[in-house]
Amino acid sequence: MPTDWMKPHLQYDSVSWAEVAEGDELPAHVREVDTTLVVLGAISAARDFYPVHHDKDAAIAAGAPDVFLNILTTNGLMASFVTNWCGPDWDLTDIGLRLLIPAFPGQKLTTTGTVARKYEEAGQQMLDIEFGAETDYGPHCKGKATLRRA
Amino acid sequence: MGTLYEDRLAEHVGKECEPIEAVDTVCPETIRHWIEIMEDRNPAYSDADWAAKSRFGRIVAPGAMMQVWSMAPHWPPRDLPELPIAPVDEVLIAEGFTEVVATEQSQHIRKLAPIGEPVTFTVKLTKVSDREHKTRLGMAYFVTFEYRFTDPRGDLLGTQSFTYMRYRPESADEPAA
Numbered sequence: 001m002p003t004d005w006m007k008p009h010l011q012y013d014s015v016s017w018a019e020v021a022e023g024d025e026l027p028a029h030v031r032e033v034d035t036t037l038v039v040l041g042a043i044s045a046a047r048d049f050y051p052v053h054h055d056k057d058a059a060i061a062a063g064a065p066d067v068f069l070n071i072l073t074t075n076g077l078m079a080s081f082v083t084n085w086c087g088p089d090w091d092l093t094d095i096g097l098r099l100l101i102p103a104f105p106g107q108k109l110t111t112t113g114t115v116a117r118k119y120e121e122a123g124q125q126m127l128d129i130e131f132g133a134e135t136d137y138g139p140h141c142k143g144k145a146t147l148r149r150a
Numbered sequence: 151m152g153t154l155y156e157d158r159l160a161e162h163v164g165k166e167c168e169p170i171e172a173v174d175t176v177c178p179e180t181i182r183h184w185i186e187i188m189e190d191r192n193p194a195y196s197d198a199d200w201a202a203k204s205r206f207g208r209i210v211a212p213g214a215m216m217q218v219w220s221m222a223p224h225w226p227p228r229d230l231p232e233l234p235i236a237p238v239d240e241v242l243i244a245e246g247f248t249e250v251v252a253t254e255q256s257q258h259i260r261k262l263a264p265i266g267e268p269v270t271f272t273v274k275l276t277k278v279s280d281r282e283h284k285t286r287l288g289m290a291y292f293v294t295f296e297y298r299f300t301d302p303r304g305d306l307l308g309t310q311s312f313t314y315m316r317y318r319p320e321s322a323d324e325p326a327a
Contacts, residue, residue, distance in 0.1 A: 001178050003197055010196065045188065071312075076187070076190075094256065
């Protein structure tokens, strides 16, 4: 599988242990939620065929105004938000989400994060990142990710 | 001691299904279909040259996508062992807790699955709240189950815990007009 065309878009550098401090903010990330993201997130990325994530009539019948992001996509977007920031020399060891207001097409999903804790555990360099994503309707999810320096 | 049906719910806690082998082996195509949506820039998932020289030795799948390997095929239907969630849902639906909302998810990532290897998973019912809780949607029970993913040597790749709330809609308590 050729992947050379992807290389200019990949991130090879990592945040160093020395440069990171508790309280540092991760650069905020804005993603437009549209029907394409909702449907491709469910069907193509996650293979989640539950109709509320690709069939607007089914979503309305279930009480929602439109199709909405599935949890796998939300989780994936949050994980990539954190690991695109820290770079490939860190391992994501844990990620947890509280699920709040669903994200619908036509919304901007804005994700922010903070380095909540920098510590060493069993001789390994660790970071806890607290993050959250919001749409115009309010908080979509809140969570915590743990990174370990490889 | 709870109500009769609470005792029936408690009986199922701790039950785990037989191991299920995922239909797709971990492969670069499925990984790429994930990262193109997430816009993930980690070369461990897509740059074979970088991955070969890295601590992984070859391309690996993002830990956040572990549940993808467990998704059921669209066709033909696959006969799977009954998941331990089914009997709990059945009891709660019979008691009027007909609506579902997901509330929490967490993943612990132990090892990233390399391309070329199959993934096996189990589902275990880990918790059912021991009483009903008042929520803004109605009276509810919280149900937590956990996926456990392993590689062909039986080593743990990771776990994913998922909690949903089954509630009795407020209006359901009122007599029909």
